[in-house]
Amino acid sequence: MDPMSAPEVATTADRITVAMAELMRRQGYAATGVAELARTAGAPTGSIYHHFPEGKRGVAAAAMRTTGAAYIQLVPLLLDAHADLPTGIEAAFATAADTMESTGWATMCPVAVVAAEIADTEPELRAVAAEVIGGWLDDGGSYLVGRGLTAADARTLIHALLAALEGAFLLARSLRSQEPLIAAGRSLAVFARALLDAAARQPA
Amino acid sequence: MDPMSAPEVATTADRITVAMAELMRRQGYAATGVAELARTAGAPTGSIYHHFPEGKRGVAAAAMRTTGAAYIQLVPLLLDAHADLPTGIEAAFATAADTMESTGWATMCPVAVVAAEIADTEPELRAVAAEVIGGWLDDGGSYLVGRGLTAADARTLIHALLAALEGAFLLARSLRSQEPLIAAGRSLAVFARALLDAAARQPA
DNA sequence: GTCTATAACAGGATAGAC
DNA sequence: GTCTATCCTGTTATAGAC
Numbered sequence: 058m059d060p061m062s063a064p065e066v067a068t069t070a071d072r073i074t075v076a077m078a079e080l081m082r083r084q085g086y087a088a089t090g091v092a093e094l095a096r097t098a099g100a101p102t103g104s105i106y107h108h109f110p111e112g113k114r115g116v117a118a119a120a121m122r123t124t125g126a127a128y129i130q131l132v133p134l135l136l137d138a139h140a141d142l143p144t145g146i147e148a149a150f151a152t153a154a155d156t157m158e159s160t161g162w163a164t165m166c167p168v169a170v171v172a173a174e175i176a177d178t179e180p181e182l183r184a185v186a187a188e189v190i191g192g193w194l195d196d197g198g199s200y201l202v203g204r205g206l207t208a209a210d211a212r213t214l215i216h217a218l219l220a221a222l223e224g225a226f227l228l229a230r231s232l233r234s235q236e237p238l239i240a241a242g243r244s245l246a247v248f249a250r251a252l253l254d255a256a257a258r259q260p261a
Numbered sequence: 262m263d264p265m266s267a268p269e270v271a272t273t274a275d276r277i278t279v280a281m282a283e284l285m286r287r288q289g290y291a292a293t294g295v296a297e298l299a300r301t302a303g304a305p306t307g308s309i310y311h312h313f314p315e316g317k318r319g320v321a322a323a324a325m326r327t328t329g330a331a332y333i334q335l336v337p338l339l340l341d342a343h344a345d346l347p348t349g350i351e352a353a354f355a356t357a358a359d360t361m362e363s364t365g366w367a368t369m370c371p372v373a374v375v376a377a378e379i380a381d382t383e384p385e386l387r388a389v390a391a392e393v394i395g396g397w398l399d400d401g402g403s404y405l406v407g408r409g410l411t412a413a414d415a416r417t418l419i420h421a422l423l424a425a426l427e428g429a430f431l432l433a434r435s436l437r438s439q440e441p442l443i444a445a446g447r448s449l450a451v452f453a454r455a456l457l458d459a460a461a462r463q464p465a
Numbered sequence: 466g467t468c469t470a471t472a473a474c475a476g477g478a479t480a481g482a483c
Numbered sequence: 484g485t486c487t488a489t490c491c492t493g494t495t496a497t498a499g500a501c
Contacts, residue, residue: 069466085378087291091495101468106496108466113495163381169428170377172435174289177367186435216432216444217425224373224428228420231376231390240420247455248448273484295477305486306478312484316478 070108070119073098078120082167085174086117086182118185121168125189128166129196142204142253143246146218150225150242154235157226162233169223193219210252218245274312274323277302282324286371289378290321290386322389325372329393332370333400346408346457347450350422354429354446358439361430366437373427397423414456422449 067075076098080089091113095102109115135152139145157164172186194215201211221241228237271279280302284293295317299306313319339356343349361368376390398419405415425445432441 083381085289085291087289088378088382090493092493102496103468103498104466165377165380169431173369173374173377173431174292176369176434177287178292183435187437190432190435212440213444213447216429216441217448220428220432220441220445221421221425221448222428223431224424224426225420227373227377227427227431228394228424230380231387231394233391236416237420237424240417241424243417244421244425244448244452247452251451251455294475296475307480307486308484310478 069098069100069104073100073105073108073116074119074123077116078124078167081117081120081171082165083163086171086179087174089113114179114181117171117182121171121182121185121189124167125192128168129193132197132200136200136204142201143250146249147242147246150222150238150245153222153226154229154238154242157229157238158235162230165226165230166223169226190219205256206252207256210256214245214249214252217248221245273302273304273308277304277309277312277320278323278327281320282328282371285321285324285375286369287367290375290383291378293317318383318385321375321386325375325386325389325393328371329396332372333397336401336404340404340408346405347454350453351446351450354426354442354449357426357430358433358442358446361433361442362439366434369430369434370427373430394423409460410456411460414460418449418453418456421452425449 073094077089077094080094080097091102091105094113094116095105098105105116106112109119111118135149136142136145139148168186168189171182172190175182176186177183194212197215197219198208198211201214202208206214221244225237225241229235277298281293281298284298284301295306295309298317298320299309302309309320310316313323315322339353340346340349343352372390372393375386376394379386380390381387398416401419401423402412402415405418406412410418425448429441429445433439
């Protein structure tokens with residue numbers, strides 16, 4: 058708040074949120090304990106319940122929302138670099154594959170890990186996951202419209218793209234192989250090109 | 262063993278394995294307790310450790326392998342019905358979407374749920390996941406070669422297909438929407454058709 | 466707003482009677 | 484091979500001093 062204050066370390070609440078996102082990405086929601094979270098964030102357990110009265114569940118919700126906001130910024134960052142959209146998509150998947158391997162196959166999206174775990178058991182967190190994923194679909198779809206796709210095609214493509222990305226992350230992490238991400242990238246590049254070509258052929 | 266014995270109920274070990282697969286699919290590995298598993302399987306906790314000396318981890322490994330064997334049988338079952346491969350792929354995704362909605366969005370692959378959770382924390386289970394997924398890729402790839410794809414194309418397609426399927430399951434479950442599965446099915450049908458067309462054009 | 470101590474309970478695993 | 488009782492450790496959450 059004070060413009061004079063140095064950037065310092067992030068606030069305690071921020072450190073807790075970031076630590077939770079990191080732990081969830083690595084081991085999921087259920088396996089992450091509050092004590093471990095406190096240790097990782099460098100805060101006593103009491104601070105967690107002070108900043109997040111809803112406890113572990115509240116921290117998880119905040120971590121998912123923060124992750125969601127951070128990830129959506131990557132879309133233009135990765136795809137604007139290529140004038141040809143299909144080429145950009147394929148390159149983005151390749152970048153993801155490299156990043157994953159260089160981080161020891163740990164860099165998976167925490168929202169996806171948690172979403173799989175809690176969809177049937179934690180209604181509030183499932184709603185948060187749906188909200189975050191829905192935001193990705195909306196924003197990603199808008200971006201694709203800007204790249205020349207019709208609204209309907211953009212919606213189809215962003216659904217297929219996000220599904221392929223999350224699924225390929227999951228397979229790559231278990232197999233410790235770039236192959237799923239590379240194959241998914243090729244597949245989506247072909248699909249994107251087909252949609253663009255069809256739209257160009259009948260601009261009704 | 263005794264050919265005269267009625268089919269009866271499955272053996273205790275089988276009931277435990279099946280119950281574990283069902284619980285893991287719904288809530289993951291970490292959130293599934295041994296007491297809950299015993300209750301679901303209709304067996305005392307002692308029996309679990311009698312049949313699976315490695316405990317919860319051993320039951321999970323058995324459940325993943327059993328699931329893997331069951332799922333791979335679905336491939337010819339779903340795809341042989343259509344003479345045109347891309348059409349068959351799209352129909353299979355649509356069937357998965359219907360099944361999922363009619364079961365209250367709970368029917369996700371337990372291997373995928375667990376794989377996401379334990380990739381960094383349970384090395385033995387990660388290896389089992391890799392073994393099961395690797396089997397799907399091998400068998401699915403062989404099937405696709407039988408449907409007219411080159412070995413390299415089959416490998417690419419089965420990777421892209423499995424990634425899209427697991428990812429779409431994950432999104433569909435969180436969003437409670439068929440849309441990810443339908444979009445992924447369309448995307449893979451287009452990709453499969455492109456691979457088949459390219460192979461037909463240059464049968465070098 | 467920070468931190469310690471602890472309450473209240475559930476976790477996985479084991480021992481041993483039957 | 485089945486089942487019960489129990490051990491020990493870890494869990495989430497809270498109370499209350501500072």
